[in-house]
Amino acid sequence: MARIELQTISKAYGSVEVMRDINLTIEDGEFIVLVGPSGCGKSTLLRMIAGLEPITGGEFRIDGKRMNEVPPRDRDMAMVFQSYALYPHMDVARNMGFSLEIRKSATEERVSKVEAAAKTLGLTDLTKRLPKALSGGQRQRVAMGRAIVRDPSAFLFDEPLSNLDAALRVEMRLEIARLHQRLAATMIYVTHDQVEALTLADRIVVLNAGDIQQVGTPLELYERPANKFVAQFIGSPTMNILSVEQSGRGVQLKDGTVLQLTNGSDKSSARELGVRPEHLNVVTPEKAHLSGVAELVEHLGSDTNIHAKVPGVGQVLVRQHGHFPLKAGEPVDIALDLEKAHLFDADGRRLAA
Amino acid sequence: MRAYRSSSSVVVAGKYIALGFYVAFALFPLYWLLKIAVTPDKLIFTDGTSLVPSGFTFENFSTVLVQTDFLAYFRNSLVVSLGTAAITTCIAAAAGYAFSRFDFRGKRLVIAVMLITQMFPLLMIIAPIYKIVAYVGLLNSLTSLIIVYTAFNIPFATFLMQSFFDGIPKDLEEAGMIDGCTRFTALRKIILPLTLPGLAATLGFIFTAAWSELLFALMLINSNDTMTFPVGLLTFVSKFSVDWGQMMAAGVLALVPSCLFFIFIQRYLVQGLTSGAVKG
Amino acid sequence: MTALADTAPGETRARPSFYFRYMVEPYLYLSPAIILIALVMMVPLVIGISYAFQSVNLLRPFQTGWVGFENFQSLWSDRKFWLALTNTFWWTLGSITLQFFLGLGLALLLNTQFHGKRLVQALVFLPWAVPTFLSALTWAWLFNPTIGPLPHWLAALGILSEPFNILGDPDLAMWGPITANVWFGIPFFAITLLAALQSIPGELYEAAEIDGATTWQCFTKITLPFLAPMIAITVMLRTIWIANFADLIFVMTGGGPANSTQILSTYIFTTAFRKLDFGYASAIAVALLGLLLLYAAVLLMLRRKMVKI
Numbered sequence: 001m002a003r004i005e006l007q008t009i010s011k012a013y014g015s016v017e018v019m020r021d022i023n024l025t026i027e028d029g030e031f032i033v034l035v036g037p038s039g040c041g042k043s044t045l046l047r048m049i050a051g052l053e054p055i056t057g058g059e060f061r062i063d064g065k066r067m068n069e070v071p072p073r074d075r076d077m078a079m080v081f082q083s084y085a086l087y088p089h090m091d092v093a094r095n096m097g098f099s100l101e102i103r104k105s106a107t108e109e110r111v112s113k114v115e116a117a118a119k120t121l122g123l124t125d126l127t128k129r130l131p132k133a134l135s136g137g138q139r140q141r142v143a144m145g146r147a148i149v150r151d152p153s154a155f156l157f158d159e160p161l162s163n164l165d166a167a168l169r170v171e172m173r174l175e176i177a178r179l180h181q182r183l184a185a186t187m188i189y190v191t192h193d194q195v196e197a198l199t200l201a202d203r204i205v206v207l208n209a210g211d212i213q214q215v216g217t218p219l220e221l222y223e224r225p226a227n228k229f230v231a232q233f234i235g236s237p238t239m240n241i242l243s244v245e246q247s248g249r250g251v252q253l254k255d256g257t258v259l260q261l262t263n264g265s266d267k268s269s270a271r272e273l274g275v276r277p278e279h280l281n282v283v284t285p286e287k288a289h290l291s292g293v294a295e296l297v298e299h300l301g302s303d304t305n306i307h308a309k310v311p312g313v314g315q316v317l318v319r320q321h322g323h324f325p326l327k328a329g330e331p332v333d334i335a336l337d338l339e340k341a342h343l344f345d346a347d348g349r350r351l352a353a
Numbered sequence: 354m355r356a357y358r359s360s361s362s363v364v365v366a367g368k369y370i371a372l373g374f375y376v377a378f379a380l381f382p383l384y385w386l387l388k389i390a391v392t393p394d395k396l397i398f399t400d401g402t403s404l405v406p407s408g409f410t411f412e413n414f415s416t417v418l419v420q421t422d423f424l425a426y427f428r429n430s431l432v433v434s435l436g437t438a439a440i441t442t443c444i445a446a447a448a449g450y451a452f453s454r455f456d457f458r459g460k461r462l463v464i465a466v467m468l469i470t471q472m473f474p475l476l477m478i479i480a481p482i483y484k485i486v487a488y489v490g491l492l493n494s495l496t497s498l499i500i501v502y503t504a505f506n507i508p509f510a511t512f513l514m515q516s517f518f519d520g521i522p523k524d525l526e527e528a529g530m531i532d533g534c535t536r537f538t539a540l541r542k543i544i545l546p547l548t549l550p551g552l553a554a555t556l557g558f559i560f561t562a563a564w565s566e567l568l569f570a571l572m573l574i575n576s577n578d579t580m581t582f583p584v585g586l587l588t589f590v591s592k593f594s595v596d597w598g599q600m601m602a603a604g605v606l607a608l609v610p611s612c613l614f615f616i617f618i619q620r621y622l623v624q625g626l627t628s629g630a631v632k633g
Numbered sequence: 634m635t636a637l638a639d640t641a642p643g644e645t646r647a648r649p650s651f652y653f654r655y656m657v658e659p660y661l662y663l664s665p666a667i668i669l670i671a672l673v674m675m676v677p678l679v680i681g682i683s684y685a686f687q688s689v690n691l692l693r694p695f696q697t698g699w700v701g702f703e704n705f706q707s708l709w710s711d712r713k714f715w716l717a718l719t720n721t722f723w724w725t726l727g728s729i730t731l732q733f734f735l736g737l738g739l740a741l742l743l744n745t746q747f748h749g750k751r752l753v754q755a756l757v758f759l760p761w762a763v764p765t766f767l768s769a770l771t772w773a774w775l776f777n778p779t780i781g782p783l784p785h786w787l788a789a790l791g792i793l794s795e796p797f798n799i800l801g802d803p804d805l806a807m808w809g810p811i812t813a814n815v816w817f818g819i820p821f822f823a824i825t826l827l828a829a830l831q832s833i834p835g836e837l838y839e840a841a842e843i844d845g846a847t848t849w850q851c852f853t854k855i856t857l858p859f860l861a862p863m864i865a866i867t868v869m870l871r872t873i874w875i876a877n878f879a880d881l882i883f884v885m886t887g888g889g890p891a892n893s894t895q896i897l898s899t900y901i902f903t904t905a906f907r908k909l910d911f912g913y914a915s916a917i918a919v920a921l922l923g924l925l926l927l928y929a930a931v932l933l934m935l936r937r938k939m940v941k942i
Binding site: 050051052071072073075077078079081082083085086087088089098099102103146150 | 522524525527528529530531532533534535538542543546547
């Protein structure tokens with residue numbers, strides 16, 4: 001299979017450098033998700049791995065061999081495009097078998113492989129149809145089928161689910177997870193959707209503005225984000241960020257409240273405090289760190305999101321499990337789970353625990 | 354849709370009258386050409402301005418076809434126009450593909466040069482072309498016409514083809530290249546089949562342009578054997594300026610191929626100019 | 634995987650393939666086009682300009698050589714040249730104005746819904762497909778009182794005193810080629826403007842309608858601004874094209890009677906074709922090219938000032 005190494009990879013268009021010093025090693029059989037806001041360079045990175053975009057600097061290796069200049073056809077990778085890129089003039093079976101057709105493999109082998117893939121993906125009845133006669137979900141399956149049939153050493157996915165509706169997206173996400181379990185192939189998956197990233201990935205690579213922010217397992221990213229960007233990007237709803245300064249062994253909020261953080265990090269450089277909405281609790285006034293007014297209460301059934309305005313501190317989002325009987329305009333008292341709070345310095349770096 | 358339904362009947366009537374005017378203006382000259390061509394000689398002058406001929410004959414056509422060199426002219430024009438159209442379309446498809454899919458050093462310069470060739474008076478180069486063609490000994494040959502017409506038509510055909518290629522998502526050939534194609538295989542197996550309407554439109558367009566070119570043909574050809582249709586017809590007209598029926602019959606014959614092609618391509622023209630219409 | 638090992642290139646072999654793919658490959662696709670254009674258009678263009686400063690007359694093969702600005706001096710004192718210049722102006726102005734407004738009208742009509750639209754569209758675009766020499770002949774015949782109805786109709790309407798051929802009247806002759814040119818050129822404007830009209834998003838009209846705009850307001854506030862770039866470019870290109878367009882006049886009147894329809898481009902052609910005086914023909918062509926460049930420059934400058942986007 002394939003172990004993929006990126007060493008000090010950079011990308012420039014003319015004199016504009018959009019990506020620099022990317023270092024990443026993807027182990028054989030690993031499911032890596034590249035995630036970040038639009039324009040962060042995640043698709044460009046994937047296209048460089050695929051060979052569709054020239055690499056400006058650094059070295060790209062597959063199983064130890066330099067691959068920078070190898071054309072896409074010789075990299076033994078399959079790719080699922082955001083637009084699916086199904087060949088409009090070929091039927092489903094020919095679309096799926098096209099790579100084998102190009103490689104001049106025997107017809108029987110091609111037919112049996114296409115049939116097997118079609119069966120796995122539930123496309124058996126559709127093999128004679130043209131792409132334009134398929135629904136969005138079916139097209140997505142054909143695009144996946146086209147990748148499976150090749151039995152490549154690595155799969156590349158470029159936001160494959162972003163054109164599907166919500167229900168179908170969940171279904172296909174499970175399908176991809178199952179596929180990875182079954183094939184145990186290296187997979188590189190680009191998305192801007194953190195739920196896809198958290199559910200699918202062995203490791204997540206968070207990118208922003210052409211730089212890798214952090215590489216880690218979903219839990220590592222959630223529990224120990226490297227910086228404010230990752231902290232805010234991973235987790236939903238977004239982490240609360242409150243301005244603080246050092247006060248003795250703890251930190252002090254803008255309204256004067258002192259929080260005695262138990263973790264032993266150096267707090268002299270702390271500028272901001274990050275707490276996830278699920279780590280805030282509505283409590284009785286005497287236990288509260290913050291007191292404010294609920295401005296907006298969202299009842300989601302499984303959760304209740306409370307947007308509270310705390311004088312002197314700002315906007316705070318609290319997430320309570322289950323139904324929480326609170327109305328907009330009512331006062332609310334909030335306690336922070338200080339064990340799970342993060343401190344960030346002036347550059348947004350997280351201060352280690 | 355609502356706007357159309359609610360508009361008054363006066364406006365609608367005005368619209369149809371205007372359309373009627375355009376259709377009549379467009380068709381009347383051609384109708385008249387046809388009318389005189391099928392009117393028997395002895396009735397031409399007595400019919401005068403009446404819209405319907407009082408007699409009907411194919412004699413003029415058969416005379417033109419049998420007793421004159423028109424079949425030869427026709428054949429020459431067909432060779433030149435088909436040759437030009439085929440070669441131009443191939444070359445322009447390649448060039449249009451390069452413009453559509455690559456970003457390369459010198460691209461702006463090449464595009465600028467192509468635009469300039471569309472701006473300067475072609476008559477400016479008629480003298481040098483004549484001397485060059487005479488120098489290489491290709492005067493009175495159809496080859497020289499094909500080469501010259503091909504060069505003249507490449508810039509426009511290239512821009513036309515580029516707009517067709519631009520309408521085909523880049524993803525498709527990238528998928529092909531990942532599936533194991535070289536860029537050229539991807540072009541041949543995936544992109545070209547999807548560009549067929551564009552290729553057809555370009556082919557038809559260039560055919561029509563080559564079919565109607567007169568001045569360069571007049572300059573480069575003066576032997577009766579290699580005359581193209583326009584040159585032949587013009588010589589015919591100045592020689593037999595009294596035989597109206599035959600002249601117009603010859604005119605109708607000249608009209609047929611380009612009109613056939615035009616009816617075939619006109620559907621794609623607006624699409625091609627709007628671009629993006631060929632999305633898969 | 635074995636195929637991979639075979640083709641995985643080493644550092645030294647890889648570099649050329651990299652440059653090949655991203656630098657050289659586009660030129661492979663372009664080279665036939667570039668070579669042909671260079672050889673058949675650019676080289677003759679340079680030669681053509683150089684002819685303007687030489688004496689190149691095939692009828693006087695022994696008097697060749699560089700003559701400096703002599704051709705332009707004779708041009709300056711050539712009464713026919715100045716007449717042709719004036720005629721070029723009226724020919725171009727008359728043709729472009731009528732073509733544009735009639736073409737715009739047709740495009741607006743074709744952009745609405747009506748029965749038989751596809752057929753109508755094919756029919757009204759048909760004149761464009763008619764070979765120019767044939768359009769010229771057909772219109773010449775239509776204006777001929779012996780065979781064509783137009784003189785009779787014009788006389789019946791009182792525009793002409795009696796049915797005669799206007800192509801033979803120095804005061805009226807220019808209207809013949811202009812009519813043929815308008816007939817032939819309407820489809821070009823209609824097609825390009827229709828394409829531009831169809832690319833205007835329909836939501837804009839719906840939004841304007843909700844905002845209470847009248848049809849006329851929709852036209853002036855949405856349609857025209859959207860069409861403006863297309864109008865600017867097509868009018869410019871078409872003006873240049875018409876000024877260069879010699880076929881119609883050459884076939885219909887040959888520049889006559891008494892040079893009343895001689896425009897610069899027919900003058901170039903007859904000088905080269907009949908007198909075989911390539912030097913003088915090239916001098917006229919250079920003059921025409923200069924004037925057209927001047928026109929394009931002025932128009933582009935105006936456009937830059939007018940269009941504020």
